[in-house]
Amino acid sequence: MKTLTATCALLLALPVAAIAQSEAPTPGRELAELIFGSIDDNSEGAADMGEFVNFGRDIFVSMDYDESRSIDFGEFTEWDFGFNFIAEDEGQQRAYEAAQRILFSFWDRDADGEISESEYHQSMVSDFRRADTDNDAFLTRDEFLSGYIVNVAYRAAIIGQ
Ligand SMILES: [Ca+2]
Numbered sequence: 126m127k128t129l130t131a132t133c134a135l136l137l138a139l140p141v142a143a144i145a146q147s148e149a150p151t152p153g154r155e156l157a158e159l160i161f162g163s164i165d166d167n168s169e170g171a172a173d174m175g176e177f178v179n180f181g182r183d184i185f186v187s188m189d190y191d192e193s194r195s196i197d198f199g200e201f202t203e204w205d206f207g208f209n210f211i212a213e214d215e216g217q218q219r220a221y222e223a224a225q226r227i228l229f230s231f232w233d234r235d236a237d238g239e240i241s242e243s244e245y246h247q248s249m250v251s252d253f254r255r256a257d258t259d260n261d262a263f264l265t266r267d268e269f270l271s272g273y274i275v276n277v278a279y280r281a282a283i284i285g286q
């Protein structure tokens with residue numbers, strides 16, 4: 126795996142930062158809560174794999190600007206949940222861009238510079254499993270906020286958030 130060092134550093138370092146910041150009512154947390162609300166269709170307070178994968182599929186389609194069924198780095202950075210604005214506000218643009226590069230290389234499993242549909246799907250599945258710390262096949266709000274890699278990476282990058 127090409128980005129083993131970066132990946133390990135990410136996984137070892139970021140959850141600690143995420144846990145430390147997890148209770149603060151900050152824009153980064155509010156945004157993550159909003160995202161969770163849009164995944165959890167039926168508002169039962171937890172998202173199952175189906176809801177999570179559907180949510181991911183919608184994002185993939187809207188990121189794939191040229192409809193090539195793969196995401197290049199330009200498309201990846203062009204699309205944003207809203208973390209970008211917060212990073213700008215906080216003067217953490219560079220840290221945020223570094224987190225974007227790490228996340229892109231994490232999802233681009235064969236390192237060809239594009240996230241294919243199947244790479245993306247595999248990543249959604251493994252990101253869900255990693256965040257589901259009690260292995261009950263549901264992501265609670267807390268599991269999503271402190272374990273989903275997008276939240277962990279981006280909120281750590283705009284730290285204080
Ligand atoms: Ca594309």
Ligand SMILES: [Ca+2]
Pocket residue numbers: 233234235236237238239240241244
């Ligand atoms: Ca690829």
Ligand SMILES: [Ca+2]
Pocket residue numbers: 257258259260261262263264265268
């Ligand atoms: Ca769970």
